[in-house]
Amino acid sequence: MNDVIPAPRAVEGPLSGVFRLGPDTALWAAPGTGATERWLRTTLGAALGLPLRPARAQGGPDCLRLGLDDTLTPEAYRLTVTDRGAEIRGGGPAGVFWGAQTLRQLLGPDAFRRAPLRPDAVHAIPAQDIEDAPRFRWRGLMLDVARHFMPKDGVLRYLDLMAAHKLNVLHFHLTDDQGWRVEIKRYPKLTEVGSWRARTRQGHRASPLWEEKPHGGFYTQDDIREIVAYAAERHIAVVPEIDVPGHSQAAIAAYPELGNTDVIDTTALTVWDDWGITDNVLAPTDNTLRFYEHVFEELLGLFPADAVPATGFSEFFHIGGDECPRTQWRASPAAQARVQELGLAGEDELQAWFTGHFDTWLAARGRRLIGWDEILEGGLAEGAAVSSWRGYAGGIAAARAGHDVVMCPEQQVYLDHRQDAGPDEPVPIGYVRTLEDVYRFEPVPPALEADRVRHVLGTQANVWTEVMENPARVDYQAFPRLAAFAEVAWSALPAPQERDFTGFGQRMDAHYRRLDALGVGYRPPAGPHPWQRRPGVLGRPIEGAPPAR
Numbered sequence: 152m153n154d155v156i157p158a159p160r161a162v163e164g165p166l167s168g169v170f171r172l173g174p175d176t177a178l179w180a181a182p183g184t185g186a187t188e189r190w191l192r193t194t195l196g197a198a199l200g201l202p203l204r205p206a207r208a209q210g211g212p213d214c215l216r217l218g219l220d221d222t223l224t225p226e227a228y229r230l231t232v233t234d235r236g237a238e239i240r241g242g243g244p245a246g247v248f249w250g251a252q253t254l255r256q257l258l259g260p261d262a263f264r265r266a267p268l269r270p271d272a273v274h275a276i277p278a279q280d281i282e283d284a285p286r287f288r289w290r291g292l293m294l295d296v297a298r299h300f301m302p303k304d305g306v307l308r309y310l311d312l313m314a315a316h317k318l319n320v321l322h323f324h325l326t327d328d329q330g331w332r333v334e335i336k337r338y339p340k341l342t343e344v345g346s347w348r349a350r351t352r353q354g355h356r357a358s359p360l361w362e363e364k365p366h367g368g369f370y371t372q373d374d375i376r377e378i379v380a381y382a383a384e385r386h387i388a389v390v391p392e393i394d395v396p397g398h399s400q401a402a403i404a405a406y407p408e409l410g411n412t413d414v415i416d417t418t419a420l421t422v423w424d425d426w427g428i429t430d431n432v433l434a435p436t437d438n439t440l441r442f443y444e445h446v447f448e449e450l451l452g453l454f455p456a457d458a459v460p461a462t463g464f465s466e467f468f469h470i471g472g473d474e475c476p477r478t479q480w481r482a483s484p485a486a487q488a489r490v491q492e493l494g495l496a497g498e499d500e501l502q503a504w505f506t507g508h509f510d511t512w513l514a515a516r517g518r519r520l521i522g523w524d525e526i527l528e529g530g531l532a533e534g535a536a537v538s539s540w541r542g543y544a545g546g547i548a549a550a551r552a553g554h555d556v557v558m559c560p561e562q563q564v565y566l567d568h569r570q571d572a573g574p575d576e577p578v579p580i581g582y583v584r585t586l587e588d589v590y591r592f593e594p595v596p597p598a599l600e601a602d603r604v605r606h607v608l609g610t611q612a613n614v615w616t617e618v619m620e621n622p623a624r625v626d627y628q629a630f631p632r633l634a635a636f637a638e639v640a641w642s643a644l645p646a647p648q649e650r651d652f653t654g655f656g657q658r659m660d661a662h663y664r665r666l667d668a669l670g671v672g673y674r675p676p677a678g679p680h681p682w683q684r685r686p687g688v689l690g691r692p693i694e695g696a697p698p699a700r
Contacts, residue, residue, distance in 0.1 A: 153279070154661040155256050156634050157317055157641035164279025168234030172199065172258070172274040176236075177206035177214045184217040186384050187239070187247045191215070195255055199274055200267030212236060215254075217247050225461045226319075226386075227284035230254060232276050245386040245461040246284075249317050253281060256665065263315070263668035287594065288462050289557050289609025290640035291320035291390075292633070297327035297401075298426075299351075299616040300368035301625070307381050308622075312669065314385040316637035320464050321382060322538075322611060324392045325370075328400035328423040328431070332369045333391075333453075337445050338406065342369040345405040348422040354578050354618060356426040358689035362620075375453045388464035390521070391454050394471030395443060396433035396505050403431055409439050411479040411486065426617045430478045435489050435501055440508060447512070456517055464608075466519050467536065470509055473523035475502055496529075503529030510535050521557070524549070538611070540565075542700040543596040550599055550606035558594040559611040562697030564636060566628050567615045569692060570674055577627065577683060578618040579690035582697040586676075590635040590655055591647040612636045618690065623672045627683050630673035634662055 153162060180188035196203045206214045214236040220229065223242030228250030231238045237254065241247035255262045257276045261269070292313055294301070301309075310321065325332045331345035347367025353360040370378070382389045401422045403410040410417035411434045423429055433439050447468070458465040477498035480486040490501055503526070510520040510532035521536040524545025531537075536555040539546030546556040561568075561581070568581035594610035612633060619625045635655065644650050666673050674683070 153257065154658040155253055155281075156655075156658055156662050157638035158644075158655075158658070159253065159281045159283040160643055161282040162279060163281075164232075165277035166233075166279055168278040169275045170232050170234060170237050170278065172201060172215070172276070173213075174201060175213055176201060176203060177211065178203040179206035179209050179211075179214055179216045181209075181216075181218040183219050183244055184241075184247045186244060186386070187217055187251050190248065190384065191251055195251070195258075195262060198262050198264045198267065199258070199272075200270040201274075215239075217251075219243065219247070224284055226288075227282075228253075230279075230281040230283075232257075232278050232280075234278060237276065242284075243461050245319070245459075248314075248386050249283070249285075250281075252315055252317055253283065255315070260661075260664040260668040263665045285317065285641045286643050287607075287609030287640050289320050289464060289611065290318045290637065291322050291557065291559075291609065291611030292318055292629075293322035293324060293559065293611055293613040293615075295324040295327070295614060295616045296332050297324055297330045297394075297616075299620050300330065300332060300346075300366070301616075301622065302368065303370060303374045303378065305622045305625075306378055309625075310378070310382050310385055310387055312633075312671065313387055315665075315669070316634060317641050318633075318637055319387050319459075319462060320609075320611065321387055321389045322392060322469060322613075323378075323389055324394070326393050326401065327398045328429050329426075330367060330422060331401040331405065333375060333450070334369060334371045335446050335449050336372070337449065338442070340405040341402060341446075343405070345401040345422055348424045350424050351620070352425050353620075354685075354688040355580065355691040357691070360688060372449075372453055379454055379458055383458045386459055386461060388459040388462060388467075389454060390464060390467045390469055391450055392469035392471055393443070393446065393450065394473070395509075396435070396439075396502060397428070397473065397475030398471055399433050400429050400431045403433070406442065409433055409442060411483045413485050414479045414482045428474045428476060430476045432475050432479060433505075434483070435480065435486050435505055443509070444512060447509070451516060451518065466517065467521045468513055468518050469521050469538070470506065471522060472502070472506055472526040473540070475525065477502075499529035501529070502526075503532065506535065507532040536608070540613070542698065543598070544700055546607070547596055547599050550603040553606065555606050555608050557608050557611050558596075559613050561613070562699075563592045564589065564610070564612040565615065566612050566632055567618065569690070570628075570632065571678065572692075573678060575679055575684050577624070577679060577685035578688050579692040580618060581691070582693050582695070584632070584697075586632055586635050586656075586659075587652050589632045590639065590652055591650055592636070592639050593647050594639065610636075610640050618688075623683075626672035627674050627679070630666060630671050631659060631663070634659065634666075
């Protein structure tokens with residue numbers, strides 16, 4: 152067995168012979184494999200100092216060949232290495248690309264650098280045959296850039312890290328109470344006002360520490376186009392999230408008429424500088440609906456539905472829907488009038504009406520709504536999909552009702568949660584979730600009936616950034632656990648208690664060297680480096696094992 156992560160389904164080898172990549176190695180690419188051909192030259196070729204010139208013939212020696220095989224599923228691949236060359240055949244362009252990620256790992260950590268360390272070196276791969284395919288179609292990472300902004304280059308870097316781990320969905324959390332991160336030309340104040348806050352609390356919301364300086368940033372529409380195109384070259388779908396009707400104080404600060412003006416003076420609101428849940432939510436008015444329809448219209452043009460056709464996940468548009476307090480709606484004559492007008496039973500159904508409006512609106516434009524599992528409350532909108540974050544229960548209920556689900560329970564795969572119970576763990580949040588805990592995560596709950604499992608599109612790890620003030624903190628919280636998660640999402644693993652974590656740890660020994668070459672500031676197995684600690688910054692640790700629900 153080789154040290155590839157995530158583990159392939161079947162490996163035969165090492166066999167007799169070795170393929171040596173060198174300056175004369177050529178690259179032959181069949182029609183439909185152009186994205187992988189470009190990636191191999193610009194990324195792998197640059198790392199190893201190899202030109203990978205176009206081959207004159209498909210069957211020549213010392214050649215790396217790319218092709219399609221319609222007997223395979225779209226993301227599956229076969230990688231064959233002999234002493235004459237290597238061939239990657241994929242069921243579709245995505246499968247070829249994932250095969251290239253495996254080839255890169257077989258070449259060692261030098262293949263993960265940006266320039267050659269030994270320009271004259273010959274890079275050997277033992278002869279072998281690998282057949283591989285993903286377990287889940289949706290293999291996601293949620294990146295929160297609203298709480299702490301990540302500049303565009305950081306997002307592109309994370310797309311490369313996702314690709315290296317065969318993850319194929321970036322859930323892009325673009326708006327929240329603490330910041331609006333995408334340019335909307337019709338409403339410029341969303342970024343002029345909503346993209347920055349005056350100060351930031353350091354640590355959990357009970358911390359007395361503040362960073363007394365403005366924090367902000369946003370992506371121009373061209374930045375978004377670049378991110379989406381860069382992701383598509385790597386067969387990663389970008390699913391934007393615009394959080395409504397809660398988590399919207401940044402938008403209300405920019406346009407006060409969006410808030411419940413008959414309850415509070417919304418003109419006095421600023422972009423929130425604290426963490427947690429605020430009562431300041433959108434008003435359920437026609438004006439609010441029209442405003443967000445205009446916002447969504449611009450965004451649909453930036454996130455095209457056909458960007459990554461292999462999975463169809465580019466059709467999804469995430470509207471949040473989580474943690475929306477009803478306090479202001481209960482006190483608002485306008486909201487109560489809306490409840491009466493629509494004949495609703497109360498405020499839960501009012502949010503369901505709000506969600507249903509945008510479900511219909513998006514469906515009419517060929518898109519699919521997805522939201523956090525609170526959208527189940529008051530009745531699930533027809534056609535909507537669910538991100539099940541408050542445990543498994545929401546996903547089970549949605550799947551039983553015939554709705555598609557992405558499993559991302561906070562107790563298992565929220566990577567802002569601490570990795571160890573030790574005193575040196577920086578800003579400890581939530582339950583302890585070790586590398587082994589993540590490796591033993593099972594996305595399909597045992598309670599879900601076999602005929603409903605088809606509604607589990609896949610799984611996703613979530614990176615909330617309240618206590619991750621810079622990319623180094625994101626690296627520390629995400630890695631190495633994201634590597635374990637990637638194997639859970641891709642590989643055909645046995646039941647959690649039967650998984651070979653010792654073997655995974657041995658493969659991680661090689662993978663740490665790859666992460667080192669990529670410059671990833673992961674948490675070392677022995678604990679944080681001194682510069683990774685945050686002494687005196689208050690977290691919110693929860694003791695004991697997380698509930699299995």
